[in-house]
Amino acid sequence: MRKYLILLILLSFLAPAASMAQGCMESTSDEGVSVVGYVQPQWTFDEASGDNENTFHFDRARIGFIGSIPYDFSYYVMAELSPTKNGPYLLDAFITWKRLGPYANITFGQFKSPFGLELSTPCQSLHTINRSLAVSELASPFRDLGVMIYGGTSFGLRDSDFLSWKLAFTNGKGMNNLDNNKFKDIVARVIVTPWDFLNIGGSYKYGKALNSGQENKLIRFGGDISVEKYNFLFQAEYIGGTDDGFKMNYPAAEQRGIAKE
Secondary structure, eight states: OOOOOOOOBOSOSOOOOOOOOSSSSOOOOSSSEEEEEEEEEEEEEEGGGSSOEEEEEEEEEEEEEEEEETTTEEEEEEEEOOGGGTOOEEEEEEEEEOTTTTTOEEEEEEEEOOOSHHHHSOGGGOSSSSOOHHHHHHSOOSEEEEEEEEEEEOTTSSSSOSEEEEEEEEOSSOTTOOOOSSOOEEEEEEEEEEETTEEEEEEEEEEEEEETTEEEEEEEEEEEEEEEETTEEEEEEEEEEEEEBGGGGOOOHHHHTSTTO
8 A cells, every 4th residue: 555645834924943852842941840731722614424513622732741860861741631632631641861962862651752843743733733644544543552762963064963864762552651562663753853844754664463373564755845035935845665464454544643643
């Protein structure tokens, strides 16, 4: 199976800033705990129902805690409380060791998969209410349990990172799910920023699972570009992939994080 995604966003004046952080927000102090949150109220009108049904609800209602621990550690915990997403449940929970930063930071816990441009964009910085269906299907699970190494370097070419990268080893079962086999998913992302207004990214994911004693494989790959100059934003993303029996034994959509992100 092979699918493609081309996402074009033009004439946007509120472009999100790129970040190497795993959470939506970062701690600003080495002392104490910071409480953070995010609420997205929504009204939905369903003409297809025949009764023109409409309802008010919260698509996302989140609260969490972030902070730093001497020395060189930070933590991030975020919960989803929205009842329309079967909350409450744990969304993110990870600790990061930054002694080797900015060249290498090590994160352990439950975090967002480092795949693709749209998925890497925090929910409060999206240009649309929800992520695209193609990203939901091809980049899932959005969140997983595992370990990740990420960092960046300027190579002396510019003041900020010229090259940034992330490499994760995860269960491949989605958030809050234990692994039931010996395999781990491998997810990698590289971003090249030759100038402040240009980001070029590439992503790759490889996973395995057992189904009736047979190994099934999942491969995802993608490329993206983001150009922001003079209050003008152009973004494009491509995602392709192949499945070798993987979908037959893959968790349901909500377990994969599609409905819960």
